Amino acid sequence: MQVAASETLAARIERGDRTALARMISWAENGDPRFAAELAALWPRVGRAWRIGVTGPPGAGKSTLVNELARVERSRERTVGICAVDPSSPFTGGALLGDRIRMDDRTLDPGVYIRSMASRGSHGGLARAAASACDVLDAFGFATILLETVGVGQAEYDVLDAADTVVVVLCPGAGDGIQAMKAGLLEVADVLVVNKSDMPGAERLQNDLIEAVHVRFTKRAWSVPVVAASAGTSKGIEDVLEAVAQHRAHVEASGLEAARRRKRIEQVRHSVSEQLAERLWGPKGLRGRVEAELERGASPHAVAAALLEEITQGLNRPTEARR
């Protein structure tokens, strides 16, 4: 493919250039300052895909399920973009690497694009990078986007703000249902999947989850379905997609734009908090100054108050002017 020297990544992505797609996602991942202008150019094309977040505890079979969901979507002639957020690099974890290699077979199909994102050591910026990657995949034109993240903590939950439907995958095993409730996994679920449904305890887990959903979420408009599946043997995948389709119909009926705006507000909030924390406390941050002021005998209370005053100074004036 010929590339004009002056052509922007956005323009190349608009005409389906996968090399440009890969580079732009790398820019998102690395926090490249050039990313913002390209995304702004692509922004009118964002919002056409349906984004399915897939999360759950380690070992629940998320990657296998994502692979199967992609397979069935492709059999229905829908294109699929996959963004898999790994808490550690995909090149260090044995199981993860295995999963990815298996999934990479699907990359021979031009209707699928798979991207793994490592967390770059810290959790900072992960949600932001994943959301940006989904935006780029969306602008590129994939019909379905699968966003996979392990459900272990707040940073991973924040990733799910980029999803329209959140599928939480659990499997039978020592107290898995209880763990999920404790970890707040149920709270983020739009669809619950009991994976490895041929294993002992699957029915019990499914009944426990149905009861938990019934007890906890009686006041919500959307009743979270509990679907049995066995991704390893390709069972129940259509049922999962059917539950996602029902959730999509529900969201669209009750106002898709409002739902997306709520999630985008959360994205802005997490993005600002993350970047602010990096600016304030990263290598070029305020630590040295705080140390010096404490050394001079100021209380932590006084140092914090002075810093806060300084930080919000610039903010206060324009905000008041706008009212």
Added chain:
Amino acid sequence: MQVAASETLAARIERGDRTALARMISWAENGDPRFAAELAALWPRVGRAWRIGVTGPPGAGKSTLVNELARVERSRERTVGICAVDPSSPFTGGALLGDRIRMDDRTLDPGVYIRSMASRGSHGGLARAAASACDVLDAFGFATILLETVGVGQAEYDVLDAADTVVVVLCPGAGDGIQAMKAGLLEVADVLVVNKSDMPGAERLQNDLIEAVHVRFTKRAWSVPVVAASAGTSKGIEDVLEAVAQHRAHVEASGLEAARRRKRIEQVRHSVSEQLAERLWGPKGLRGRVEAELERGASPHAVAAALLEEITQGLNRPTEARR
């Protein structure tokens, strides 16, 4: 006690006025703007107390242990200030209320002061208020400060930045040791206490903890002791205080000021983050503006970038000037 109209709370606290002490802690708890000046006046008197943080999962017997530690310290003629941080109001939880009433018997003793702090609905400001309360108790002149908090999440761990020695209390029962390891409780411990040591499984838990400490923290200068106690029957309390004394000797030998400065830097950091989050996303925050800009068709990425620029604008200039 006669109180001159013009006398500051700080001056009254310096001469031992407990009403002033109570009011000043309330100011800390409510975020009263008058608190800062009073604390600044008292600051030279802060740092003489030894602050013992006591944390652990709900039901481990923290309140009973705190009560016993206070009793033994008083029998040694040391004055004791207690700050108990409750995740919910002490007036709603039955067990908590019971514990507090029992502890309040000790308030007949003028050498003890007890203060319960509720979390005011959200977790925001809790760590800051608790640290400030400890500072006030310290300035008042209590020799030992006991800071009790339930070990359930990051907000509660942040409270422990105000402590010189952190005592983590566990008790035998379903997977308690494992839960503690998962929850990161071991990481914050300077002293581990196996409470309810007369219950079945206590010895096993103690051995597990000794092994866990041995395996995980081989490279640390301080070797975390595991102490058996039974606060309900007043057993082992001296052993806990002996372990605290040994930790104190270790900290003092390796540099008390440096250790406290490290914790104070963390206090500043958490305090700034908390207050900033409140200013940015609280009732008078930026949510409306973010909504309006998203509505105009900007991407979350662009909105976050613009906000971040504005927030850090005021900060950048003076920081660069200082270099």
